[in-house]
Amino acid sequence: MVKIGQIKLKNPVMVASGTFGYGIECKDLVDLDKLGAIITKTITLKPRLGNPQPRTFELPYGMINTIGLQNVGLEKFLTEKLPELIKITKTPVIVSIAGEKESEYSEVAKILDKENIAGIEMNISCPNVKGSIISKCKTDTYNVVKSVRKKTKHTLIVKLSPDVTDILEIAKSTESAGADAVSLINTVPALFYKNGNTILGGLSGPCIKHIALRKVYEVAKFLKIPVIGIGGIMNIEDTLEFFKAGAKAIQVGTGNFIDPKIPIKIINGLSFKKMSF
Amino acid sequence: MTFNSPKIAESSKPGQFVMVNIGTATTFLRRPFSICKTNKKTFDILYKVVGCGTEELSKKKSGDSLNIIGPLGNGYKFPILEINKTPILVAGGTGVASLLFFAQKIKEKYKSVKPIVFIGAKNKKEVLLKNEYEKLGFKVIVSTEDGSMGKKGLISNLLSSYLEECCLKQVSAIYSCGPKAMLKEISKIAKKNNVDCFVSLEEYMVCGIGTCMGCVTKTIKNLKTCPELVAGLKIKNEGNNYEYKSVCKDGPVFDAKDIIW
Ligand SMILES: Cc1cc2nc3c(=O)[nH]c(=O)nc-3n(C[C@H](O)[C@H](O)[C@H](O)COP(=O)(O)OP(=O)(O)OC[C@H]3O[C@@H](n4cnc5c(N)ncnc54)[C@H](O)[C@@H]3O)c2cc1C
Numbered sequence: 252m253v254k255i256g257q258i259k260l261k262n263p264v265m266v267a268s269g270t271f272g273y274g275i276e277c278k279d280l281v282d283l284d285k286l287g288a289i290i291t292k293t294i295t296l297k298p299r300l301g302n303p304q305p306r307t308f309e310l311p312y313g314m315i316n317t318i319g320l321q322n323v324g325l326e327k328f329l330t331e332k333l334p335e336l337i338k339i340t341k342t343p344v345i346v347s348i349a350g351e352k353e354s355e356y357s358e359v360a361k362i363l364d365k366e367n368i369a370g371i372e373m374n375i376s377c378p379n380v381k382g383s384i385i386s387k388c389k390t391d392t393y394n395v396v397k398s399v400r401k402k403t404k405h406t407l408i409v410k411l412s413p414d415v416t417d418i419l420e421i422a423k424s425t426e427s428a429g430a431d432a433v434s435l436i437n438t439v440p441a442l443f444y445k446n447g448n449t450i451l452g453g454l455s456g457p458c459i460k461h462i463a464l465r466k467v468y469e470v471a472k473f474l475k476i477p478v479i480g481i482g483g484i485m486n487i488e489d490t491l492e493f494f495k496a497g498a499k500a501i502q503v504g505t506g507n508f509i510d511p512k513i514p515i516k517i518i519n520g521l522s523f524k525k526m527s528f
Numbered sequence: 529m530t531f532n533s534p535k536i537a538e539s540s541k542p543g544q545f546v547m548v549n550i551g552t553a554t555t556f557l558r559r560p561f562s563i564c565k566t567n568k569k570t571f572d573i574l575y576k577v578v579g580c581g582t583e584e585l586s587k588k589k590s591g592d593s594l595n596i597i598g599p600l601g602n603g604y605k606f607p608i609l610e611i612n613k614t615p616i617l618v619a620g621g622t623g624v625a626s627l628l629f630f631a632q633k634i635k636e637k638y639k640s641v642k643p644i645v646f647i648g649a650k651n652k653k654e655v656l657l658k659n660e661y662e663k664l665g666f667k668v669i670v671s672t673e674d675g676s677m678g679k680k681g682l683i684s685n686l687l688s689s690y691l692e693e694c695c696l697k698q699v700s701a702i703y704s705c706g707p708k709a710m711l712k713e714i715s716k717i718a719k720k721n722n723v724d725c726f727v728s729l730e731e732y733m734v735c736g737i738g739t740c741m742g743c744v745t746k747t748i749k750n751l752k753t754c755p756e757l758v759a760g761l762k763i764k765n766e767g768n769n770y771e772y773k774s775v776c777k778d779g780p781v782f783d784a785k786d787i788i789w
């Protein structure tokens with residue numbers, strides 16, 4: 252068992268935001284009850300249309316996406332998606348949230364506080380929306396985490412971008428603002444030329460694993476709160492590397508697209524190795 | 529290419545597809561292919577080699593196994609066929625694949641209908657599955673861009689002149705699968721003739737199950753609140769009137785009226 256804030260996870264394997272929909276879509280392919288936790292697609296106060304096509308680009312060892320946080324919005328999420336997900340699984344549900352400004356984050360957190368969820372993951376690191384990435388600035392990071400902390404008693408995880416000069420400084424400011432854990436990394440800002448058009452997006456998959464490992468390594472030793480490792484995890488070997496770098500738990504992202512059973516295979520592998528967490 | 533998978537063969541509906549993990553370093557993501565026909569324990573796909581994934585697929589040998597997810601997507605809605613009404617299928621390129629499965633099921637359900645299929649292709653070599661449609665008792669009308677088979681020109685022109693001459697009351701609906709430009713033309717023609725039209729779209733896919741929101745297509749949010757679009761006018765405030773729907777989960781088959789081309 253692993254503890255992240257107040258959440259007791261039966262195993263340290265979660266599915267990453269944006270790669271598992273609202274959980275419901277995967278129910279026929281994955282035994283949801285086996286997962287450590289489910290992180291939902293990032294939810295915003297109002298529905299978001301997302302970016303025009305093209306949105307995804309394949310690379311030999313990964314992909315670039317510019318989805319633009321398309322989501323149904325908080326209201327529809329709470330009336331349609333969350334109740335259905337909770338009905339079909341007992342696995343802890345962690346809701347990923349984002350906003351255009353600090354006040355939107357805290358408003359979403361306030362509304363979620365009354366809901367039957369296990370925790371909140373603040374996405375302050377999405378490269379695919381207008382404006383700059385909050386988690387690039389330690390003061391902005393501190394302020395937004397602090398204001399969300401005031402509004403929620405749920406376990407609070409903060410998801411960080413690797414695209415910063417000093418990741419430890421950012422991670423520490425989330426800790427001092429009251430976060431229960433940090434998750435890293437979000438996608439790596441990248442550029443793709445498609446028929447001569449310049450497309451900005453986020454890079455993910457096995458090609459970013461070693462960047463992610465390095466970021467986890469750079470912060471894990473110096474924080475009291477747990478670090479959740481994300482980035483290119485495809486199998487148990489990758490998972491063990493993240494543990495070695497200091498992660499207490501991991502999330503599978505792009506791996507779910509290649510094989511939705513990867514998280515379960517990792518979980519089975521860990522229990523076979525009789526890992527104790 | 530035939531796959532042995534009783535589960536997929538039993539549960540698939542026409543218009544649905546499978547996501548194939550080709551599993552080489554150069555093709556990181558799964559590739560979508562329509563289910564072309566089914567037998568008791570097997571199902572077929574028909575594919576054209578266009579890039580590295582399909583190239584690798586063509587090297588597979590009998591007895592190899594592949595990791596596949598399916599059947600996926602919504603599929604074609606069955607026409608409620610009244611007596612004397614005929615569905616028209618319009619296929620372009622490999623679009624013949626998903627429509628063949630539909631044709632197979634139409635014939636199983638309604639033995640007496642005499643449906644028509646229009647097949648368009650670049651040249652004679654790319655006119656596929658013509659015999660299979662004929663075996664099912666479909667009337668097959670072919671056009672090729674170079675004139676090497678059937679009438680020379682685009683299949684949409686052929687459909688257009690056919691509709692002008694035939695009795696529209698006898699057409700139940702048009703079902704179409706093929707390149708986007710063709711589908712757009714077909715849906716225009718259907719609209720002009722006031723015939724229902726269903727199109728099967730293609731977009732780049734990542735997950736195939738509606739989780740990544742990568743494969744979206746622009747659709748009208750709510751016809752009732754969008755009078756301009758109903759009247760065929762340009763919409764003023766686009767922001768309120770469209771949304772992106774996933775082709776893999778909400779589609780791949782859409783009512784052509786809902787698509788913003
Ligand atoms: C729902 C669905 C059903 C399909 N059914 C069939 C089928 O029955 N038979 C068949 O031959 N093909 C079908 N396709 C298209 C097929 O998935 C692509 O041809 C295939 O993925 C190409 O892979 P590749 O690695 O060989 O080519 P790539 O190297 O990925 O691309 C080669 C070329 O094909 C184009 N291309 C690749 N994928 C797509 C796509 N999804 N949409 C439009 N253009 C694309 C690229 O722009 C490029 O020019 C279907 C696609 C979808 C979405």
Ligand SMILES: Cc1cc2nc3c(=O)[nH]c(=O)nc-3n(C[C@H](O)[C@H](O)[C@H](O)COP(=O)(O)O)c2cc1C
Pocket residue numbers: 267268269270292293316318320347374377410436437438454455456457459481482483484502503504505506740742
């Ligand atoms: C298609 C796609 C959509 C994503 N959407 C989100 C999102 O909505 N919120 C978020 O916090 N991260 C999102 N991510 C980032 C992933 O959760 C993850 O942090 C990143 O992809 C790195 O992990 P991976 O290499 O295992 O995919 C998305 C990633 C992809 C590929």
Ligand code: FES
Pocket residue numbers: 732733734735736737738739740741742743744774775776777
């Ligand atoms: S391919 Fe992922 S949502 Fe359609």
